[in-house]
Amino acid sequence: MAARLSEPPNQWSVLALDRGSTSDMSEEEQDGDLSGVSDPNYFSIPQDYLNGRLVRNPRFYGLGGTAMINGMTAVAPSRYLLDQLWPEGWKWNDLFPYMIKMQNHYCYYLPSSITGISDADCRQWHGKDGPIDIAPPLFEKMPQLLIDIMSECNTSIGFMTDYDNPTNQYGCYFQQQFRKPANKSDPQSPTIRASTWEAYLPGVDRPNLRILDSATVLKLVFNDNDPTKCKGVVYEYKGQIYTAVARKEVILSAGVFSTPKILQLSGVGPTAWLEPLGVKIVAENSQVGKNFLDEMALFTAFETTEELPTLPWGADTCGWLLNSGLKEIWRRLRPQHDCENSMGPEIC
Numbered sequence: 001m002a003a004r005l006s007e008p009p010n011q012w013s014v015l016a017l018d019r020g021s022t023s024d025m026s027e028e029e030q031d032g033d034l035s036g037v038s039d040p041n042y043f044s045i046p047q048d049y050l051n052g053r054l055v056r057n058p059r060f061y062g063l064g065g066t067a068m069i070n071g072m073t074a075v076a077p078s079r080y081l082l083d084q085l086w087p088e089g090w091k092w093n094d095l096f097p098y099m100i101k102m103q104n105h106y107c108y109y110l111p112s113s114i115t116g117i118s119d120a121d122c123r124q125w126h127g128k129d130g131p132i133d134i135a136p137p138l139f140e141k142m143p144q145l146l147i148d149i150m151s152e153c154n155t156s157i158g159f160m161t162d163y164d165n166p167t168n169q170y171g172c173y174f175q176q177q178f179r180k181p182a183n184k185s186d187p188q189s190p191t192i193r194a195s196t197w198e199a200y201l202p203g204v205d206r207p208n209l210r211i212l213d214s215a216t217v218l219k220l221v222f223n224d225n226d227p228t229k230c231k232g233v234v235y236e237y238k239g240q241i242y243t244a245v246a247r248k249e250v251i252l253s254a255g256v257f258s259t260p261k262i263l264q265l266s267g268v269g270p271t272a273w274l275e276p277l278g279v280k281i282v283a284e285n286s287q288v289g290k291n292f293l294d295e296m297a298l299f300t301a302f303e304t305t306e307e308l309p310t311l312p313w314g315a316d317t318c319g320w321l322l323n324s325g326l327k328e329i330w331r332r333l334r335p336q337h338d339c340e341n342s343m344g345p346e347i348c
């Protein structure tokens with residue numbers, strides 16, 4: 001965001017504060033095994049619907065954020081879910097131009113005989129020359145068994161070569177990935193992680209952009225005369241406390257856990273929680289810090305008759321397991337639900 005905002009040279013100056021250190025960054029391709037998580041002991045409170053279990057909440061502090069350690073899976077949101085469940089302004093048609101804008105998709109560099117994506121579909125559903133490279137699934141690293149499963153899947157629920165094509169987001173698929181190949185026209189070419197840091201920041205040297213790492217925002221500062229206006233932030237840097245005052249505006253984008261935390265520490269949140277802790281209320285909002293929905297992952301174990309190699313990129317690359325598994329569970333939990341005619345796998 002800081003890189004994009006500072007593109008016009010004479011419009012405004014941007015100060016980006018991040019609590020992580022730049023030295024934590026690595027361009028190497030990793031498999032999202034969570035070894036780089038910044039605070040591995042950060043857990044949820046006991047979850048009512050998980051039999052009281054605590055759930056680990058991984059994240060990464062540093063430029064590029066959690067994109068530096070995530071699974072690199074490049075999957076567009078489901079059109080069905082966006083259109084059915086998301087508020088006005090966040091529907092598929094609103095977000096689609098931005099999905100296209102950020103992409104530099106492999107279907108523009110590899111023939112459709114390799115990608116399985118036709119030229120017309122490529123032009124309709126994917127972007128070229130955007131900052132984030134999307135590379136094809138690592139077929140060459142896949143054991144034959146998974147390829148066989150895909151082929152079998154093709155004759156049952158169907159195989160999608162491109163989950164991002166919203167006209168058909170039901171079936172099994174191999175995940176496309178945020179990876180930057182050394183040679184885009186060679187599917188075997190080595191790749192590095194295409195994180196938001198890698199895509200937007202290296203080599204960016206602009207007089208109107210200042211990035212301060214190891215700077216932890218503690219709270220927001222509001223205008224004395226008009227507490228609905230945020231005018232700056234208080235942050236800690238090398239043991240000292242500073243205040244940065246914005247001439248234009250403050251954008252709080254500290255991830256799904258820290259953003260509501262900073263709001264609450266600043267007095268924006270549920271009065272019933274904050275007042276007993278001595279936090280002065282600036283704006284009562286009972287929803288700040290609530291309604292977190294995690295991504296559900298369903299891991300299924302199979303015993304195989306043939307020995308399989310260790311998968312370098314995680315077994316979840318096989319989306320088929322997720323889709324068909326969920327379908328079966330829903331069939332059992334909700335036998336009255338019409339799975340066959342449902343619009344998407346997400347609720348079936």
Ligand SMILES: Cc1cc2nc3c(=O)[nH]c(=O)nc-3n(C[C@H](O)[C@H](O)[C@H](O)COP(=O)(O)OP(=O)(O)OC[C@H]3O[C@@H](n4cnc5c(N)ncnc54)[C@H](O)[C@@H]3O)c2cc1C
Binds near residue numbers: 062
């Ligand atoms: C294990 C895991 C695997 C994932 N796999 C995938 C995947 O394969 N594909 C995919 O698309 N998505 C994946 N995701 C999700 C994706 O990584 C996140 O949705 C995305 O990174 C969120 O971006 P963000 O900018 O909102 O937050 P983050 O990326 O978390 O960035 C928040 C930033 O704020 C900084 N910050 C936090 N608190 C403060 C503070 N007090 N002061 C200053 N700075 C602060 C942090 O240092 C960080 O740089 C995965 C997530 C996880 C945890």
